[in-house]
Amino acid sequence: MRNFALEVYFSRWEFAARYHLTASDMESFTTTELLDMATAEDRAAFDQQWLGYTETYGLPELRSEIAGTYDNLAPEDVLCFAGAEEGIYAAMRVLLGPDDHVIVAVPNYQAAETLPLDICAVTGVPLDPDDNWSLDIDQVAAALRPNTKLISINFPNNPTGAVLSRDRFHALIDLCRRHGLYLFSDEVYRLIERDEAIRLPQAADVYEKALSLNVMSKAYGLPGLRIGWIGCQDRALLQRLERYKHYLSICNAAPSERLALIALKARDRILDRNRALTRDNSALLADFFAEFPDLFDWRRPDGGCVGFPRYTGPGTADAFCEALVEQAGVLLLPPQIYQSELLPTPQDRFRIGFGRRGLDKGLAAFRAFLRSNWAT
Numbered sequence: 001m002r003n004f005a006l007e008v009y010f011s012r013w014e015f016a017a018r019y020h021l022t023a024s025d026m027e028s029f030t031t032t033e034l035l036d037m038a039t040a041e042d043r044a045a046f047d048q049q050w051l052g053y054t055e056t057y058g059l060p061e062l063r064s065e066i067a068g069t070y071d072n073l074a075p076e077d078v079l080c081f082a083g084a085e086e087g088i089y090a091a092m093r094v095l096l097g098p099d100d101h102v103i104v105a106v107p108n109y110q111a112a113e114t115l116p117l118d119i120c121a122v123t124g125v126p127l128d129p130d131d132n133w134s135l136d137i138d139q140v141a142a143a144l145r146p147n148t149k150l151i152s153i154n155f156p157n158n159p160t161g162a163v164l165s166r167d168r169f170h171a172l173i174d175l176c177r178r179h180g181l182y183l184f185s186d187e188v189y190r191l192i193e194r195d196e197a198i199r200l201p202q203a204a205d206v207y208e209k210a211l212s213l214n215v216m217s218k219a220y221g222l223p224g225l226r227i228g229w230i231g232c233q234d235r236a237l238l239q240r241l242e243r244y245k246h247y248l249s250i251c252n253a254a255p256s257e258r259l260a261l262i263a264l265k266a267r268d269r270i271l272d273r274n275r276a277l278t279r280d281n282s283a284l285l286a287d288f289f290a291e292f293p294d295l296f297d298w299r300r301p302d303g304g305c306v307g308f309p310r311y312t313g314p315g316t317a318d319a320f321c322e323a324l325v326e327q328a329g330v331l332l333l334p335p336q337i338y339q340s341e342l343l344p345t346p347q348d349r350f351r352i353g354f355g356r357r358g359l360d361k362g363l364a365a366f367r368a369f370l371r372s373n374w375a376t
């Protein structure tokens with residue numbers, strides 16, 4: 001399989017750089033902090049958790065709590081995975097064969113295109129930077145082939161932070177329904193939109209052939225739990241995915257399931273903290289970029305906790321990111337990471353994250369680098 005460029009880059013830098021300014025998850029918690037949010041009953045269940053195998057579908061109480069985050073799904077419509085990544089992998093392997101065709105929005109989280117590319121024909125449809133990174137549904141329709149099986153989207157989007165308008169989201173579902181297509185909807189950044197009014201419905205709530213992917217990693221800030229899930233009304237399909245999971249993680253880690261349950265029950269508190277953090281960090285970023293109008297072009301994204309500003313300074317954005325991490329220990333994701341095999345992607349943009357605490361310290365190092373070394 002192709003290398004996962006982002007993970008390769010992170011293997012080199014994620015724990016070596018002093019300032020991780022490109023994290024795609026929210027600030028996390030310690031186990032103690034999370035347990036402090038538990039009811040006495042859930043705390044006791046965690047302490048007494050038997051460390052044997054668990055149910056492949058996921059802890060029943062956890063599946064019920066997850067189902068409660070949807071309008072129209074029952075616990076039986078939820079299958080848990082080891083993170084979102086395992087869900088993407090299992091879904092693509094189970095749904096696609098060599099004769100199929102997939103349509104994927106670009107730019108994307110690389111697994112969204114490399115996994116289908118490993119199996120079948122794939123067409124990219126661009127998110128348009130001149131239209132707030134929106135997806136043109138007519139272009140999606142034009143890319144359809146007789147053997148198209150699945151359309152893959154991710155809103156709020158990694159890396160652009162785009163959120164599709166409701167009209168277009170429903171137009172896309174209408175298109176899928178008319179052609180009997182699966183819609184794979186990666187919703188891992190949902191719930192931390194800039195404005196609640198633009199939040200999209202979860203695809204599995206409104207479309208019978210949608211797979212809604214979600215995880216504890218991003219909006220909830222708990223990637224170390226490795227608890228993700230797919231919500232889908234098609235229970236026969238979920239069972240095929242469950243059979244595939246028998247060859248992957250088999251089941252989730254029991255302590256993680258308990259901790260995820262505690263976090264979901266405390267989700268209002270966690271999400272309030274995280275929304276406040278993205279709001280405050282966005283203000284810091286706006287001030288920072290305003291100091292360097294000749295070097296950057298920045299607009300706050302509509303959702304999620306990453307953005308994709310343009311670098312307008314000397315040299316390439318890749319060289320700039322490299323110098324920044326090598327000389328100042330400030331990690332960004334250079335544009336080469338978001339290159340797609342399907343379509344050209346902007347080579348003058350980098351990914352920056354604004355979900356974690358300590359952004360001010362990272363920006364101070366970033367500022368010092370610009371003032372001393374770069375163009376000022």
Ligand SMILES: Cc1ncc(COP(=O)(O)O)c(C=O)c1O
Nearest residue numbers: 024083084085109158188215217
């Ligand atoms: C859009 C998107 N989907 C899926 C994932 C994978 O999530 P996880 O690390 O929880 O498996 C990520 C992680 O960065 C992501 O950005």
